[in-house]
Amino acid sequence: xxxxxxxxxxxxxxxxxxxxxxxxxxxxxxxxxxxxxxxxxxxxxxxxxxxxxxxxxxxxxxxxxxxxxxxxxxxxxxxxxxxxxxxxxxxxxxxxxxxxxxxxxxxxxxxxxxxxxxxxxxxxxxxxxxxxxxxxxxxxxxxxxxxxxxxxxxxxxxxxxxxxxxxxxxxxxxxxxxxxxxxxxxxxxxxxxxxxxxxxxxxxxxxxxxxxxxxxxxxxxxxxxxxxxxxxxxxxxxxxxxxxxxx
Amino acid sequence: xxxxxxxxxxxxxxxxxxxxxxxxxxxxxxxxxxxxxxxxxxxxxxxxxxxxxxxxxxxxxxxxxxxxxxxxxxxxxxxxxxxxxxxxxxxxxxxxxxxxxxxxxxxxxxxxxxxxxxxxxxxxxxxxxxxxxxxxxxxxxxxxxxxxxxxxxxxxxxxxxxxxxxxxxxxxxxxxxxxxxxxxxxxxxxxxxxxxxxxxxxxxxxxxxxxxxxxxxxxxxxxxxxxxxxxxxxxxxxxxxxxxxxxxxxxxxxxxxxxxxxxxxxxxxxxxxx
Numbered sequence: 132x133x134x135x136x137x138x139x140x141x142x143x144x145x146x147x148x149x150x151x152x153x154x155x156x157x158x159x160x161x162x163x164x165x166x167x168x169x170x171x172x173x174x175x176x177x178x179x180x181x182x183x184x185x186x187x188x189x190x191x192x193x194x195x196x197x198x199x200x201x202x203x204x205x206x207x208x209x210x211x212x213x214x215x216x217x218x219x220x221x222x223x224x225x226x227x228x229x230x231x232x233x234x235x236x237x238x239x240x241x242x243x244x245x246x247x248x249x250x251x252x253x254x255x256x257x258x259x260x261x262x263x264x265x266x267x268x269x270x271x272x273x274x275x276x277x278x279x280x281x282x283x284x285x286x287x288x289x290x291x292x293x294x295x296x297x298x299x300x301x302x303x304x305x306x307x308x309x310x311x312x313x314x315x316x317x318x319x320x321x322x323x324x325x326x327x328x329x330x331x332x333x334x335x336x337x338x339x340x341x342x343x344x345x346x347x348x349x350x351x352x353x354x355x356x357x358x359x360x361x362x363x364x365x366x367x368x369x370x371x372x373x374x375x376x377x378x
Numbered sequence: 379x380x381x382x383x384x385x386x387x388x389x390x391x392x393x394x395x396x397x398x399x400x401x402x403x404x405x406x407x408x409x410x411x412x413x414x415x416x417x418x419x420x421x422x423x424x425x426x427x428x429x430x431x432x433x434x435x436x437x438x439x440x441x442x443x444x445x446x447x448x449x450x451x452x453x454x455x456x457x458x459x460x461x462x463x464x465x466x467x468x469x470x471x472x473x474x475x476x477x478x479x480x481x482x483x484x485x486x487x488x489x490x491x492x493x494x495x496x497x498x499x500x501x502x503x504x505x506x507x508x509x510x511x512x513x514x515x516x517x518x519x520x521x522x523x524x525x526x527x528x529x530x531x532x533x534x535x536x537x538x539x540x541x542x543x544x545x546x547x548x549x550x551x552x553x554x555x556x557x558x559x560x561x562x563x564x565x566x567x568x569x570x571x572x573x574x575x576x577x578x579x580x581x582x583x584x585x586x587x588x589x590x591x592x593x594x595x596x597x598x599x600x601x602x603x604x605x606x607x608x609x610x611x612x613x614x615x616x617x618x619x620x621x622x623x624x625x626x627x628x629x630x631x632x633x634x635x636x637x638x639x640x641x642x643x644x645x646x647x648x649x650x651x652x
Contacts, residue, residue, distance in 0.1 A: 185539050215583065215589060
């Protein structure tokens with residue numbers, strides 16, 4: 132039997148008098164890219180944090196396979212000005228790495244020339260590439276990417292997604308990806324989970340774009356030549372993402 | 379050699395400055411500048427309890443400061459108040475409790491000036507041992523938790539997600555600060571210890587470009603401040619603790635000069651000559 136790297140079982144997180152997410156179930160296997168899509172505030176980052184073990188679910192269970200190497204590219208990091216931190220120091224944040232390995236990984240994400248730069252001198256896109264390089268250098272078993280290409284220029288974005296795919300092939304890690312780029316989601320992903328405070332629908336990209344739930348959230352206007360994730364609903368949404376039971 | 383009070387003062391002050399450097403850096407990075415103040419406010423209660431129960435003052439101060447540190451961590455999780463509000467709340471309530479306890483135990487006479495400003499010239503051989511052995515233990519633990527503590531300082535969630543234990547490192551870190559405050563009371567006093575933690579680290583920030591550099595330079599700045607502060611205090615007969623901090627301030631002011639730019643500029647001139 133295939134063992135999942137992580138598994139969420141009907142997870143819910145309750146914070147500040149409100150369920151941030153509820154009833155989330157998903158699995159990530161080795162060598163698989165699972166994508167979370169959904170509107171702003173639909174609980175994508177929260178779900179990722181449950182999968183990483185940062186947030187403990189208030190209901191349901193989260194399972195993380197023991198002894199696996201986990202890398203995380205968070206959506207946002209702000210480095211305090213009081214911290215003198217160079218790119219090389221950031222690459223060694225969790226564990227010390229060989230210098231050649233660092234240069235090589237930085238080159239893969241396109242910022243090999245910035246090794247000794249202060250992290251706060253990097254542009255938004257360069258910093259995103261740094262976050263990615265730091266996550267890749269330890270060859271993780273499970274990689275969580277929370278909007279990994281925000282602020283990256285268009286050719287860079289394509290290149291970074293190609294890199295991600297190559298890495299999955301090479302090191303056979305499982306990836307949980309949060310992305311707004313539906314083209315990428317549909318063409319390069321194995322399994323799509325559509326969130327709106329709960330799991331709206333999930334499945335292979337091709338099957339999910341046909342679901343009315345998906346069409347309601349993302350529209351039908353996508354180029355049909357792309358591999359789509361299709362999406363089907365059997366329920367209505369209120370503006371906060373909860374399910375409308377009135378009909 | 380150890381019979382000379384001046385020599386003892388130098389040795390104990392240098393020991394304290396070495397350990398204050400890296401701890402001070404973390405205090406600045408984590409925006410806990412008022413944390414030292416909070417703990418030193420709680421030291422009064424520690425001293426009073428030490429006198430009342432007739433136990434070692436350093437131990438009682440460490441225990442009280444440690445409890446205050448842990449309650450800060452507890453409050454951080456339980457309330458939505460920001461750090462500075464919590465630190466102020468703890469500092470002044472513990473100071474009040476200390477004063478009330480002191481009032482209740484009217485038989486205790488405390489050298490308040492000594493407690494506030496310390497008396498580095500009065501340290502004995504035992505104090506030196508406490509500073510150096512205690513300091514070595516603190517430094518050892520700090521090096522042990524350096525990586526998770528630093529990773530958690532940069533980004534707590536990242537460190538947590540990737541299998542470090544930044545929260546445990548936080549608890550140990552706050553206890554280390556409590557320990558340093560306890561061992562430093564006799565030397566610089568509770569009013570000035572925060573200064574010894576923060577001023578050298580601040581000066582160091584202006585001179586360094588990597589975290590480890592900043593920690594080491596902070597120690598060096600502290601040691602230089604102790605040496606010149608003590609020297610000037612003897613030359614001009616000024617109070618010792620404040621002289622040390624004034625010297626640290628002078629170094630901080632000097633650190634504001636754009637030395638790094640000057641260095642880069644020089645390199646460019648050399649390149650130009652070639």
